[in-house]
Amino acid sequence: MRYVERLICFLSFALPVLVALCMLGVTPAEAGWTTASFEFVTDNTARDETERQSLAIDNTDALHAVWRQAREGGGWKILYAAKPIYGPWTDATEVSDPDQRASDPTLAINESTGDVYVAYCRPYGGTDEIIIAENAGAGWIRTRLTENTTDDISPTIAVDDNGKAHLAWIGTNATGDWKIFYATNLGGTWQSQLLADSQLGTYGSGAGPFIAVGEHGVAHIAYRGGNYLGYHIHHAENDMPGGATWDYEIILTPNVEDTSGIIAVDGLATLHLIASGNDSWGCPVKTYYLQRSIGLDWTVPVRANPTTYGSGFSLFVDAYGSAHITCDEISGNFYMGNLYYATNATGTWEDDPILADGQTYHGTIGLDSRGVGHVLAFNGASHPEEEIIAIHSTSLLSSVDDGQIDSRPLAIQLHQGHPNPFDACTTVRYELSYPCAVSISIHDVSGQLVRTLLANGQRKAGAHSVRWDGTDEQGRAVDSGVYLCRLRGSEAQKTKRMILLK
Numbered sequence: 001m002r003y004v005e006r007l008i009c010f011l012s013f014a015l016p017v018l019v020a021l022c023m024l025g026v027t028p029a030e031a032g033w034t035t036a037s038f039e040f041v042t043d044n045t046a047r048d049e050t051e052r053q054s055l056a057i058d059n060t061d062a063l064h065a066v067w068r069q070a071r072e073g074g075g076w077k078i079l080y081a082a083k084p085i086y087g088p089w090t091d092a093t094e095v096s097d098p099d100q101r102a103s104d105p106t107l108a109i110n111e112s113t114g115d116v117y118v119a120y121c122r123p124y125g126g127t128d129e130i131i132i133a134e135n136a137g138a139g140w141i142r143t144r145l146t147e148n149t150t151d152d153i154s155p156t157i158a159v160d161d162n163g164k165a166h167l168a169w170i171g172t173n174a175t176g177d178w179k180i181f182y183a184t185n186l187g188g189t190w191q192s193q194l195l196a197d198s199q200l201g202t203y204g205s206g207a208g209p210f211i212a213v214g215e216h217g218v219a220h221i222a223y224r225g226g227n228y229l230g231y232h233i234h235h236a237e238n239d240m241p242g243g244a245t246w247d248y249e250i251i252l253t254p255n256v257e258d259t260s261g262i263i264a265v266d267g268l269a270t271l272h273l274i275a276s277g278n279d280s281w282g283c284p285v286k287t288y289y290l291q292r293s294i295g296l297d298w299t300v301p302v303r304a305n306p307t308t309y310g311s312g313f314s315l316f317v318d319a320y321g322s323a324h325i326t327c328d329e330i331s332g333n334f335y336m337g338n339l340y341y342a343t344n345a346t347g348t349w350e351d352d353p354i355l356a357d358g359q360t361y362h363g364t365i366g367l368d369s370r371g372v373g374h375v376l377a378f379n380g381a382s383h384p385e386e387e388i389i390a391i392h393s394t395s396l397l398s399s400v401d402d403g404q405i406d407s408r409p410l411a412i413q414l415h416q417g418h419p420n421p422f423d424a425c426t427t428v429r430y431e432l433s434y435p436c437a438v439s440i441s442i443h444d445v446s447g448q449l450v451r452t453l454l455a456n457g458q459r460k461a462g463a464h465s466v467r468w469d470g471t472d473e474q475g476r477a478v479d480s481g482v483y484l485c486r487l488r489g490s491e492a493q494k495t496k497r498m499i500l501l502k
Contacts, residue, residue: 033354041388048388053106054364055376058114061085061368066107075101095133110163117165119155127151160217168211168221178204186242201227212263215497217241222263233261233275253288253301262315267495268447274312284309285330294445305351314364318398319493326363339363371396414487414494421499429465443484
């Protein structure tokens with residue numbers, strides 16, 4: 001009954017919008033998300049809310065979701081559910097300890113295996129501590145990561161291509177100053193470290209860190225640094241996977257202050273960042289986008305939400321290097337309950353509403369291998385009515401074809417070259433789920449083409465391989481170093497990093 005009532009409420013909003021668009025001569029396809037399908041992941045009388053990093057997609061295009069739900073008697077519990085590409089959502093399972101309060105859930109997955117990591121906070125005595133929960137198919141295994149007498153809050157998590165997890169959060173040092181902390185299980189056990197030179201200021205509990213990792217695990221952490229009236233997005237990166245040497249920089253945008261930032265790394269090791277802020281208390285909130293390729297400076301910040309005001313909530317970078325973000329509309333200092341989408345996939349930034357019903361918030365976006373967009377958000381006019389919803393685009397957001405969704409699941413798998421590192425020749429294996437044209441090329445770390453191994457060759461479904469002998473297009477031997485092997489199909493792209501040692 002609650003689902004039917006909510007569906008009627010949604011249609012009462014959506015249908016007038018569609019009629020208005022038709023009267024204006026705008027087709028539903030041109031309206032982006034206007035004709036998107038949606039479904040309720042939850043349907044209960046409890047309060048359900050998403051937070052950042054609430055949605056992830058694995059290599060089978062299955063969706064994974066995590067959220068918090070109000071617990072009877074006070075506090076929250078953490079729930080998880082998944083949705084196969086052509087199946088329904090699974091029943092929600094509790095990630096957190098039963099009958100224990102929990103908060104701040106954040107989700108990452110091993111895309112190849114589907115193993116799920118959830119980081120969250122749980123109180124022990126008078127302080128919050130960080131918990132890592134892992135599910136590899138046999139139930140949730142929880143590990144307490146921090147054990148101290150100060151608060152550890154706001155975890156953010158990422159998983160590298162080797163399936164290792166990386167985590168950052170906010171805590172205090174021995175003198176009570178707010179700092180960023182980092183941990184990884186790269187070596188098989190969890191190892192933590194303090195980023196001593198991170199400067200979060202007096203109100204550092206609101207720093208909102210966000211972590212991203214490159215293919216092999218170099219970590220990048222974006223967070224709000226500085227003090228009130230001087231807030232900017234700070235970026236820290238370590239020198240090597242799991243390394244304890246960190247470089248820091250402050251990233252500036254046209255905003256006087258930036259109070260939230262999200263960072264991502266693509267297959268060519270290019271960094272993508274969105275920063276949101278304003279010019280003063282109550283002024284319009286604007287979100288800017290910038291990127292940094294290896295060896296280059298950050299690009300000039302560009303307004304990512306050119307027609308609306310709001311704070312960027314999530315960032316996804318597709319296989320072609322295009323950015324896709326969601327924004328919560330903000331007027332003055334108030335969230336308006338309208339969720340927007342913005343992208344630079346056409347070369348310039350454009351924004352459109354995903355769901356502007358006055359009661360939709362905090363949408364995490366992801367694209368599957370076909371380029372279909374998925375957003376997980378919460379929707380409700382009051383706290384008891386808040387439910388988790390999933391919204392799915394009915395046209396492709398990232399594709400080189402005509403934008404029509406192919407019902408067949410595209411599975412392009414690119415395996416690591418063998419051997420790697422190599423000194424003379426390496427073999428790269430790849431797999432296709434059905435016949436299609438693919439190209440395979442070698443690039444240096446700046447993205448420059450080194451060698452084309454296969455140019456738009458039609459290949460049948462199944463396993464294939466190509467060899468690279470460490471030469472360029474002219475047959476000349478290339479220098480030792482890191483190279484990127486890129487497999488591009490009609491609707492997806494995969495990249496692997498290889499090391500040539502002579």
